[in-house]
Amino acid sequence: MTTSAPAATGPHVLRQINVTAVLTALRQTSSATARVADLMTTTGLSRPAVTRALADLREADLVELIADDAARVGRPAQRARFRAELGHVAGVDVGPHKILIKIADLAGDILTTHRVTTPPNATGPDVFTLVSQALDQAVKAAGLTHADLWAVCVGTPGIVDREHGEVLLAPSIPGWAGLPVVPELRDRLHCPVLIDNDVNLAVLAERWQGTAIGVDSLVFVQWGERIGTGLIIDGAPYRGAHAAAGELGFLDLGLPPNDPTGRPAADEGTGPFERLVGAAAIHELAVAMTAGDRDRDLHAQLTRPGERDITPLFTAAAAGSPTAIAVIDRVAARFAQGLSALILLLDPEQVVIGGGLSRAGDTLLEPIRRQLRGRTLSATSLHASTLGDDAVALGAVRHALDATADRLAAS
Amino acid sequence: MTTSAPAATGPHVLRQINVTAVLTALRQTSSATARVADLMTTTGLSRPAVTRALADLREADLVELIADDAARVGRPAQRARFRAELGHVAGVDVGPHKILIKIADLAGDILTTHRVTTPPNATGPDVFTLVSQALDQAVKAAGLTHADLWAVCVGTPGIVDREHGEVLLAPSIPGWAGLPVVPELRDRLHCPVLIDNDVNLAVLAERWQGTAIGVDSLVFVQWGERIGTGLIIDGAPYRGAHAAAGELGFLDLGLPPNDPTGRPAADEGTGPFERLVGAAAIHELAVAMTAGDRDRDLHAQLTRPGERDITPLFTAAAAGSPTAIAVIDRVAARFAQGLSALILLLDPEQVVIGGGLSRAGDTLLEPIRRQLRGRTLSATSLHASTLGDDAVALGAVRHALDATADRLAAS
Structure with a gap:
């Protein structure tokens, strides 16, 4: 009883496996075009096997042959193109x-x-x-x-x-x-x-075109009014045994000692961590910490009637306001406490922060990274999403x- | 281009796939013996394919044919046996x-x-x-x-x-x-x-022979002096991107309000959650809560010189001591706070508790289950390991x- 390598020719099942491998390799190249030699490298198949698979794909109208502008002397001057249209x-x-x-x-x-x-x-x-x-x-x-x-x-x-x-x-x-x-x-x-x-x-999307291309162990944290996460584990989406994995927003950490704001009253459908560090809680914290003489300008911007925009907080911090920086440090400490639970338990290669709060970029992420250092054991990296609203x-x-x-x- | 079903006969690669399927099926039956019909059902292969695979396996001395004691009239009176020896x-x-x-x-x-x-x-x-x-x-x-x-x-x-x-x-x-x-x-x-x-x-071991046979989304929590977890996600062990997943012992939850004991001083190598709810912390809490007139007998047992055994705590609780029950409720609340983080983030089908604390069984697990109900969103079940020290x-x-x-x- 010995193991032999898959034959390049053979019954339909093997031929189909080769066709699928070539089509997948072709679709995964950035331009959806490739030379036979490229496809041999990507798939590990022989030249006859790749050629035969391309012939099958042409017959099915999935592939066409186009002129290879970059062809060198002595090379076949053609590329296969996946007919993406x-x-x-x-x-x-x-x-x-x-x-x-x-x-x-x-x-x-x-x-x-x-x-x-x-x-x-x-x-x-x-x-x-x-x-x-x-x-x-x-x-x-x-x-x-x-x-x-x-x-x-x-x-x-x-x-x-x-x-x-x-x-x-x-x-x-x-x-x-x-x-x-x-x-x-x-x-x-x-x-x-x-x-x-x-x-x-x-x-x-983050794994396909964002800051985590090809990362096999990845957490996306949506951080706005609500907090939710999407998980990729060993290269595959993980949703949990009851489709309820990643519920970071419902973590109950208790309040950090000496925190000036109480946790807002429980609201149907929101979780303790969202109530502690969601956009509304950050606004409330910023209003409280800028009251009195501490930062009148910022306080005025944060308390304009009918608005609850927290962008001025990050603008003020980036401009060096000590009060704004203190608010953000407090927010970072709260957020890092929850995120560290996620990193300690899942040890992902990367965490990507998306949602409204991600627009604050390193003004917010750098204090979070500092807080994480003392709270986690592994070298998980933290990035802001580059896909924004498109994710x-x-x-x-x-x-x-x-x-x-x-x-x-x-x- | 059409997809055809794998042929039962064909080149070596398919024959080897069938041999592996039959051998795997045979090894996974409880007695490591099976009839051809059983193997057809398990593998989905045809009778000729199973028969041919068994012939290959006999030739390699991996399988022998034995008399089938349970054979019915008209059935082949033989079973294939994997030669496990x-x-x-x-x-x-x-x-x-x-x-x-x-x-x-x-x-x-x-x-x-x-x-x-x-x-x-x-x-x-x-x-x-x-x-x-x-x-x-x-x-x-x-x-x-x-x-x-x-x-x-x-x-x-x-x-x-x-x-x-x-x-x-x-x-x-x-x-x-x-x-x-x-x-x-x-x-x-x-x-x-x-x-x-x-x-x-x-x-x-828990997934193989314990309380979680075949469970594809599973967490094992070792709970003694130290606290560690082993994770199975989508049927495969998950160790994290840096081999540091499941570090529940390092979760930092802060102390619950009104807790009578402070967290012991940081010790190199132990984590905040271990210091909060590991065996030593439980002993310390039990000693503090049984002091004075509250439960003199239990206090005496817990403070015998040179011992730090917490078994008397669970014996007293099982016998109805209100003080012991109060200590265990406090321990359960602390533990459930950390375990709920794990359940909210991973949503496993089952959590199995092992280690020394698992010997307390439902005296400890039932209060934890009650605490989890208000803290988690999914129907993860909680069991004590049945494998004990053997796991x-x-x-x-x-x-x-x-x-x-x-x-x-x-x-």
Whole structure:
């Protein structure tokens, strides 16, 4: 009984394995084009095996041969190109305040980005109507029709039953949970429609095109009014045994000693850590710590009627205000206490901070890094997201692209 | 381009895949014996494919055919049996106070368990000598020689570099870290020698033979003087990007309000959560809370000179002592605060508590379960380990067995 290497020629199953390997390698190159030699290196297959797989792929119209501008003397002057224009996918980010849609081809190149601001007080059904209309507009703007969509993925806040395509709980969009979003979109678009939690998609985007390309052990922390995390463990999304992993916002750390603000009263649906260090708690802390003579200008900016913007805090800190810096140090200490629990338990290679607070960049992240040093045991690095508002829609595109693999294989 | 099902006959690679599938299925049956029909069901292969694979395995002496006592009329009266006696493995648990060795055959049946108590003040080299001697004794007691060992796995406290087979840090066994344990054992035994952290092995044992058989998302918490965890995520051990995942003992939660005991002074190598709720902290809390008139008997038992045994606390609680119950409730609240962080972030299907504290069983676990209800969002279940002191050595056997797969495939 001996193990032999897979034969390059052989029955259909091996031939199909080789075709899939070549197609995957081709799609993963940045330009979706490659020479036979490149594909031999990436796949480990022989020249005859790669050539045969490319012939199969040409027959199925998935690949064409194009002139190789960089060809050297004596080399075949052709490259294989994946025909990414064969199909398209849509990534849809449904948030409390906006709908953001991205249309991409099968290579993941974005053709169109379309944004709609959700009116205040929009109900769940209103939001669904807006999503449908926005999808139509985005598809049209990309010069496509519904028939060109091979898959659509919707990202949403809250708790999602991915298998049945249902939003089970989404306190930030009243009336959204329980709507038949997936079946209705599937009926309209006649293609697979996926749905997932927004942070679970954002972490895919960070690993695909963000600050954590290819990182196999990765945590994305969405930090705004709410705090949620998306996890990638050993290269795969991890959602937990009951789809409830990464609930950093519900950590209960108790209050640090000598903290001037009490924890706001419990609010249905928010967790202790969100109430301690979410945007509202930071605003409250900043207002309290700038009161009196400590920083009149900043206090005035923070207490303008009808506003609860904390941007002035970070602007003042960057300009050297000792009070603003003290507030941020307090926030960093609180946040690092929770984040250190996550790092101690998961030991990720990288943590990426997204959401509104990530815009403060190193003004906020550097004090957090200092705080983490005494609280953690491993060399996890901390970065601000570079994808900003695009992360969820981009991650939805990535997830939809992955769902096209079956259709490609059946071509 | 179409996908066809794998052919049952075909080139060597497919035949080898079928042989591996049949051998794996056979090894995983409880008796390591099975009928062809059973193997068809488990592997999904056709009768000719299973029969051919069994013929290959017989030729390699890995399988024999035995009479089937339960055969019904008209059925072939034979079962295939994996020849588990072909090779053996050793699992070695090196702890601060004991060395425990288990020798098993290739089916995982334990032939011998051998225990050696480590003398107080034994140095690292003393411990290594004891391990070598104990291995010799265990192999002899099993009626074997070194040549019968196909793989050995050593479990140790501390931080382990698995790739280079080095113990990097092990404060609980002075002088143990840095010893060339793996290379020296490999030279003596002439077989693969693996090393891993003790809790990483214990969690394998719980999933193999403990209270969490087959659970794919599992946390084992070792709770004694120290607190450590072993994680299984999506069916595979997870150790973190820097081999530092699961460091629950280093969680810093701050002290619960109104706690009568302060946190003991920082000690090199122990973490805040261990200092808050490890066995020493529980003893200190119990002594403080039973002082004065509150529970004179229990206080006397807890303060016997030279002892720091907390067993009387759980005996008294089981017998209804209100003071003992109050101490345990306090311990449960502290522990649940840390464990809830782990459950909120990882959402495991099951948490298994091992180590000395697990012997308290439901007297301790039931108050923890009550505390968890208000602190977590998912239905993670909590169990006491049923493997007791055997968990690490058993997990080492499991890990060593997995390492024999290559040798079996090459047979």
